[in-house]
Amino acid sequence: MSGNxxxxxxxxxxxxxxxxxxxxxxGGLxxxxxxxxxxxxxxxxxxxxxxxxxxxxxxPQRGRILDRFGRALAAHRQAGRVSIVREQADDLTKLLSALSEQIEISPERQARLIRDARRQASFQPVTVKSELSYEDFSRLAVRAPSMPGLQVEMAATRSYPRGRDFAHVLGYVAKASETDLERLSEGANAQERAAIRRLFKHPDMRTGRSGVERFAEEWLRGEAGFRKLETNAAGRIIREFDDPTLAPRPGRDLYLTVDAELQKFAIDRFGEESGAAVVLDIETGDILAFVSTPAFDPNDFVNGISSADYAVLRDDVEYSPLYHKAYDGTYPPGSTFKMVVAAAALEAGVIDPRERVYCPGHYRFGNNTWHCWKKRGHGSVNMHSAIKGSCDVYFYEVAKRMGIEHLADYSKRMGFGQRWELGLMGGRSGVVPNDEWKRAARGEPWYEGETLNIGIGQGQVSTSPLQLAVMTARIANEGKLITPRIIGEGPRPEADIPFDEPMDPEHMQRMKAAMFGVTSEAGGTALRSGDLGLGGPRLAGKTGTSQVRRISAAERATGILKGEDIDRRLRDHALFVAYAPHDDPKYAISVIVEHGEGGSKAAAPVARDILAEALRIDSRRAPSYTQTASIGGGTTGGGAR
Amino acid sequence: MVALSSNSLDFSRKSFFTQVRSLPWGLILMICAMAMIGVAILHSATFTNPEEAGLPMRQAVRFAIAFGVLLFTALIPLRWWFWAAWPSYLATLVLLVAVEFFGFTGGGAQRWVQIGPIGVQPSEFMKVTLTLALAAYYHKRWNDYSGGFLIHLPALALIAIPAALIFRQPDFGTTLALFASGGILIFLAGLWWRVITAIAVAAVASIPAIYFFVLQDYQRERVDTYLAQLTGASVNVMDDGYQIEQAKIAIGSGGWTGKGYMEGTQSQLDYIPEQHTDFILTVLAEEFGFLVTSGVLLLWMVILGLGLVIALRAASLFARFAAAGAVATVAFYILFNVAMVLGLVPVVGVPLPLLSYGGTVMITTAACFGLVGAVHLGRKDPLNSRA
Known part of the structure; x- marks a missing residue:
C-alpha cells in the first residue's frame, strides 16, 4: 500500500x-x-x-329426466365445441379466417360471430361450432395452442336419446334469450339478476323452453360453481385445481310416470296419422303414455334450430308437429261424451236406465230436426243399447230432460272444463258450456236446442284427449276421483281438485257394462276391436266422432258425407276411449286420430293395440323411484295402490 | 512518457504464466460463482416459456466470452491502459456523436451504432473509457497541482460531455451511471466538503426543474409511478405500476427461504415483465427467499470490497483511480438495480451485473474487473519517474 x-x-x-x-x-437494500x-x-x-x-x-350439469323405470329420456352427451374469446385473440377477423381453413364457416357467419363477440363481455366465449366431428375436434385441439383466442373443448350437451318420442312432454332446452333471462330473473334483486345473466350467458348453459324442461327448471338446474384455474399473466390456463367446495352442484334427476317402451309403441302404432293418445293407470292416475304425433326432435333445438327448419315445423298447420295434441288440443268429444250424459241423467234421476226411447233416425225439437248418425234409426233403445249403438236420438232426449246446467256440473266432476296441471307447461281446459259461459263468451243466453248437441258431444263442448282419458279412468275405477300426473319424482305441481264429490259407483258400473257392450256384444259399434289378442281379456270402450265442420242439409241430401270425396282437412276426427281388461280394469286410454273419420274404424284398433301392449309389458308395475303419496288423493283415496 | 523507468521492464520480463498465476483469483472465482448463480436463476425464469428456453445457455456462452474479456483486459499491462486512456475516451466520444447522427434505434432509444457487422452501444464503452480518462487526468493533474477546487472542473466536463450525449439518446440509466461513478472519482480526488454540500443542495433544489423540463414523458410517468407506490397510493396495476407491484409481490411472497427452485408462482407465470433481464432479482428473491438473496448481495459487497482493496494497494494514482472507478461503476449498477426492483427508486432500465440476461452489461462488468485485475498486476508500477 502506498501512502507516502x-x-x-x-x-x-x-x-x-x-x-x-x-x-x-x-445495508439499506x-x-x-x-x-x-x-x-x-x-x-x-x-x-x-x-x-x-x-x-x-x-x-352445473342439468339433472336427467327418466321414465318410470329409470330409462333416460333427457341426458347428456359429450360433444366437441370450438369457440372464440375476444379478450385473448389478437385479431378476431384473422382468427376466424384461419379457423375457416379448418372447418367450414361462411363469410356471413364469420361476420355474425364477430358481431356477437363484440356485443358480449370480452372474456365471454362465443361458440363457433358445437357439434364437432371427432376428426374436426382432434385437428382443432392440436392447433388451438398456436391460435390465441381459440377455445376447443369437450362439453356436456343436453341430449334426448329417445328423440321425437317425448318431444312434447319434455319440451327442450335452448340458450337463454333476453325473454328467457327476463323470466328467469323474475323477482330477483339486481345482484341476483347479474348472477343469473352471467350464468345463462355461459356457452354450456341452457334453459328449459317448454315441457318438463321448463316447468322443472329449478329442480333440474342445480347450482353453479367455479373452476379454480391457475393462469399466467396472459390469462392462459396452466392447470386446474380440484376444489370440491367450489364444484357446481348438479341438478337433480327427475322421474316421469311414463313408460318409454309403451310410448314408443304407441307412436309407432300411429304411423303416418296425426293424433294423440293418453294411457292412464286407473288407480294412481299415472300417465303411462302421452302421445302427440307427429312430433319434432328436441335435439334439434339444443344448439339452436335454424330458422328455415323451424319454419317447416311451425308452418305445417295440417299436422302441427309443435303442438301437444293430447294436452293442448281440444276437440268436441263426440259420442265418447255419451257416458257422461248418461251418468249425469242417472244422477239427476230424469231417466230410468230401463226406460226405452224410440229412435226413428231423427229427433224433432221446436221447429228443427236433429239427426241420428244412423239414418234408418235404432228403433227402441234403453240406456245400455243406446250407448252400445251410440244412438243420438236417445241422448238428445236425456240431455233435454236434465238441462244444460246439470250436465255441465256433472261434466266438470268427470274432469272436463278444467286444466290439469301436470308440470309440462301448456295444457288447455276445453269448454263445458252452460248459460253463464255463453253469456260471458258470446253475450247471448243459452238456447235449449244447443243442449241437444252437447248431449251427443258436439257443438260448443270441447275436451282434450287427457280429459277423455281421465273420464274413462274414473268410469273404469267406478268413480274414484283420480287425477292425472306425469311427474313421478320431482317438483310435483299442486293438486287442484275443484270437484271432490265422487261419482256413484252403481252408475259407473252401468257405464262399464255399456262400454263392454260396445266392444263385445252384438250391435256394438266397436265389436271388431274388442279382442285384445291376449287370449282372454277384452277391452271395453266407446267410439266417437269429433265433427270438424257442420254437415249441411244440402250435403246430407246429395249423399256427399264421408271418405275420399272430401278434403282430408275437412274430415272428422276419429275418437275412441277404452279401458282394459274389461273384468279387472287397469289401464284407461283415449285416442284421437285426426281426420280419421270413424272412431271404430280408425281410432279403436289403435287403442286396442296400445292397451294390449301395456298389458303385455305391464307398464304400470312399480316404478323405480320411491313411491310417494299420490297428489290425487281426493276424498276417496285415489292414491291407494 | 519517455521517462518510463526500468521498473516497468521488471513486469514485462515476468513470464505469461507467472502473470496469470498472480491474478486476483479469489476475486475472479467469486465473479464466476456469481455468474453461475445468474445462469441458474435465468433457467428458472425462462424454462416455462419455450421461446426463451435457449437463454440460459446463451447467457453461459456470453459469460465464457466475458470471462475471456476479463482475463484479456487484466493481462494487458497497466501502462498500456494508461497510454490508451485518452485515445479511447476520444474515440468513444466520436462514436457517441456518430450515434446521434447515424445510430439506429433499439428498445425505443437510439443507442446503437453499426461497426462492420456488429451493432455496438458506445454508451457502454464510455463507462470504462470515462473511468480511464478521469484516472489519467487526476494522475497527471495531482502531480502538477496540489489540490484546490478548480482542478475538478475539467473532470466534471469529462463526465458531462458524454453524459449529455447519452441523455439525448435517451438513456437515463447510463447517464446516471456516468455521473455516479465519475462523481465518486471526483469525491476520491478530494473535492471539498463545502462544495459537495453545495452541490447536494443544488441537486435537491433542481429536482423539480429536471422533472418538468428535462425528463421525457415516459420518464416522467415512471417517476410518478415510483412516487405513487412509494407513498402507498394504489397504483394502476395494469399500467406502469404493474411491473413494480408484481415485483414486490414476487419478492414479498418469497419469505425467509423462498418457494423453492423453479417453484416461484409469480416468476413462472410470467407476471413480471423483464423478469429475466432487469428484474431477475425477483426470481431469486421469490424462489430462494431472504437468506439467499441477502447472501447474494453480501457476496457482491465482498467482490466490490476486494476490488477496492486492490485500488488502495496500487502505487500509481492512475491505478488507484482506475480500479476505484471500475468498482464504482459496477457498484452503481447493483445498488441502483436492486433499489429499483425493491421499489425504492424509479424504474430506469439498469440491469443487475452478472445476473441479468444481456450481453452488454456482462462485457462491461468483465472489462471493469479486468481493469481491476490489470491494476492488481501493475500495482507496483508508479507509471512515471517522478514518484
Missing part, C-alpha cells in the same frame, strides 16, 4: 468513506428486502396466491 504522498492519504480516507457509504446503501420478504410477507403471499388463480364460472 498527501494525495494518497486523502484518497485512502475518501475511499474508506465511499466504501462506508456503499456498505450503508447495501437488505433492510428493505427484509421488510418486503419477512415483515410484509403475509400480505404479498396472499397477493401472489390470488394473482395466479382465476375462478371461472362453471355451470
Amino acid at each position: 504522498r498527501p494525495i494518497d492519504a486523502l484518497f485512502n480516507r475518501r475511499a474508506v468513506i465511499a466504501a462506508g457509504g456503499g456498505a450503508a446503501l447495501f 437488505i433492510a428493505r428486502l427484509f421488510q418486503l420478504q419477512i415483515m410484509e410477507h403475509e400480505r404479498f403471499e396472499v397477493a401472489a396466491a390470488e394473482n395466479g388463480v382465476r375462478l371461472d364460472l362453471a355451470p
Whole structure:
C-alpha cells in the first residue's frame, strides 16, 4: 500500500468513506428486502396466491329426466365445441379466417360471430361450432395452442336419446334469450339478476323452453360453481385445481310416470296419422303414455334450430308437429261424451236406465230436426243399447230432460272444463258450456236446442284427449276421483281438485257394462276391436266422432258425407276411449286420430293395440323411484295402490 | 512518457504464466460463482416459456466470452491502459456523436451504432473509457497541482460531455451511471466538503426543474409511478405500476427461504415483465427467499470490497483511480438495480451485473474487473519517474 504522498492519504480516507457509504446503501437494500420478504410477507403471499388463480364460472350439469323405470329420456352427451374469446385473440377477423381453413364457416357467419363477440363481455366465449366431428375436434385441439383466442373443448350437451318420442312432454332446452333471462330473473334483486345473466350467458348453459324442461327448471338446474384455474399473466390456463367446495352442484334427476317402451309403441302404432293418445293407470292416475304425433326432435333445438327448419315445423298447420295434441288440443268429444250424459241423467234421476226411447233416425225439437248418425234409426233403445249403438236420438232426449246446467256440473266432476296441471307447461281446459259461459263468451243466453248437441258431444263442448282419458279412468275405477300426473319424482305441481264429490259407483258400473257392450256384444259399434289378442281379456270402450265442420242439409241430401270425396282437412276426427281388461280394469286410454273419420274404424284398433301392449309389458308395475303419496288423493283415496 | 523507468521492464520480463498465476483469483472465482448463480436463476425464469428456453445457455456462452474479456483486459499491462486512456475516451466520444447522427434505434432509444457487422452501444464503452480518462487526468493533474477546487472542473466536463450525449439518446440509466461513478472519482480526488454540500443542495433544489423540463414523458410517468407506490397510493396495476407491484409481490411472497427452485408462482407465470433481464432479482428473491438473496448481495459487497482493496494497494494514482472507478461503476449498477426492483427508486432500465440476461452489461462488468485485475498486476508500477 502506498501512502507516502498527501494525495494518497486523502484518497485512502475518501475511499474508506465511499466504501462506508456503499456498505450503508447495501445495508439499506437488505433492510428493505427484509421488510418486503419477512415483515410484509403475509400480505404479498396472499397477493401472489390470488394473482395466479382465476375462478371461472362453471355451470352445473342439468339433472336427467327418466321414465318410470329409470330409462333416460333427457341426458347428456359429450360433444366437441370450438369457440372464440375476444379478450385473448389478437385479431378476431384473422382468427376466424384461419379457423375457416379448418372447418367450414361462411363469410356471413364469420361476420355474425364477430358481431356477437363484440356485443358480449370480452372474456365471454362465443361458440363457433358445437357439434364437432371427432376428426374436426382432434385437428382443432392440436392447433388451438398456436391460435390465441381459440377455445376447443369437450362439453356436456343436453341430449334426448329417445328423440321425437317425448318431444312434447319434455319440451327442450335452448340458450337463454333476453325473454328467457327476463323470466328467469323474475323477482330477483339486481345482484341476483347479474348472477343469473352471467350464468345463462355461459356457452354450456341452457334453459328449459317448454315441457318438463321448463316447468322443472329449478329442480333440474342445480347450482353453479367455479373452476379454480391457475393462469399466467396472459390469462392462459396452466392447470386446474380440484376444489370440491367450489364444484357446481348438479341438478337433480327427475322421474316421469311414463313408460318409454309403451310410448314408443304407441307412436309407432300411429304411423303416418296425426293424433294423440293418453294411457292412464286407473288407480294412481299415472300417465303411462302421452302421445302427440307427429312430433319434432328436441335435439334439434339444443344448439339452436335454424330458422328455415323451424319454419317447416311451425308452418305445417295440417299436422302441427309443435303442438301437444293430447294436452293442448281440444276437440268436441263426440259420442265418447255419451257416458257422461248418461251418468249425469242417472244422477239427476230424469231417466230410468230401463226406460226405452224410440229412435226413428231423427229427433224433432221446436221447429228443427236433429239427426241420428244412423239414418234408418235404432228403433227402441234403453240406456245400455243406446250407448252400445251410440244412438243420438236417445241422448238428445236425456240431455233435454236434465238441462244444460246439470250436465255441465256433472261434466266438470268427470274432469272436463278444467286444466290439469301436470308440470309440462301448456295444457288447455276445453269448454263445458252452460248459460253463464255463453253469456260471458258470446253475450247471448243459452238456447235449449244447443243442449241437444252437447248431449251427443258436439257443438260448443270441447275436451282434450287427457280429459277423455281421465273420464274413462274414473268410469273404469267406478268413480274414484283420480287425477292425472306425469311427474313421478320431482317438483310435483299442486293438486287442484275443484270437484271432490265422487261419482256413484252403481252408475259407473252401468257405464262399464255399456262400454263392454260396445266392444263385445252384438250391435256394438266397436265389436271388431274388442279382442285384445291376449287370449282372454277384452277391452271395453266407446267410439266417437269429433265433427270438424257442420254437415249441411244440402250435403246430407246429395249423399256427399264421408271418405275420399272430401278434403282430408275437412274430415272428422276419429275418437275412441277404452279401458282394459274389461273384468279387472287397469289401464284407461283415449285416442284421437285426426281426420280419421270413424272412431271404430280408425281410432279403436289403435287403442286396442296400445292397451294390449301395456298389458303385455305391464307398464304400470312399480316404478323405480320411491313411491310417494299420490297428489290425487281426493276424498276417496285415489292414491291407494 | 519517455521517462518510463526500468521498473516497468521488471513486469514485462515476468513470464505469461507467472502473470496469470498472480491474478486476483479469489476475486475472479467469486465473479464466476456469481455468474453461475445468474445462469441458474435465468433457467428458472425462462424454462416455462419455450421461446426463451435457449437463454440460459446463451447467457453461459456470453459469460465464457466475458470471462475471456476479463482475463484479456487484466493481462494487458497497466501502462498500456494508461497510454490508451485518452485515445479511447476520444474515440468513444466520436462514436457517441456518430450515434446521434447515424445510430439506429433499439428498445425505443437510439443507442446503437453499426461497426462492420456488429451493432455496438458506445454508451457502454464510455463507462470504462470515462473511468480511464478521469484516472489519467487526476494522475497527471495531482502531480502538477496540489489540490484546490478548480482542478475538478475539467473532470466534471469529462463526465458531462458524454453524459449529455447519452441523455439525448435517451438513456437515463447510463447517464446516471456516468455521473455516479465519475462523481465518486471526483469525491476520491478530494473535492471539498463545502462544495459537495453545495452541490447536494443544488441537486435537491433542481429536482423539480429536471422533472418538468428535462425528463421525457415516459420518464416522467415512471417517476410518478415510483412516487405513487412509494407513498402507498394504489397504483394502476395494469399500467406502469404493474411491473413494480408484481415485483414486490414476487419478492414479498418469497419469505425467509423462498418457494423453492423453479417453484416461484409469480416468476413462472410470467407476471413480471423483464423478469429475466432487469428484474431477475425477483426470481431469486421469490424462489430462494431472504437468506439467499441477502447472501447474494453480501457476496457482491465482498467482490466490490476486494476490488477496492486492490485500488488502495496500487502505487500509481492512475491505478488507484482506475480500479476505484471500475468498482464504482459496477457498484452503481447493483445498488441502483436492486433499489429499483425493491421499489425504492424509479424504474430506469439498469440491469443487475452478472445476473441479468444481456450481453452488454456482462462485457462491461468483465472489462471493469479486468481493469481491476490489470491494476492488481501493475500495482507496483508508479507509471512515471517522478514518484
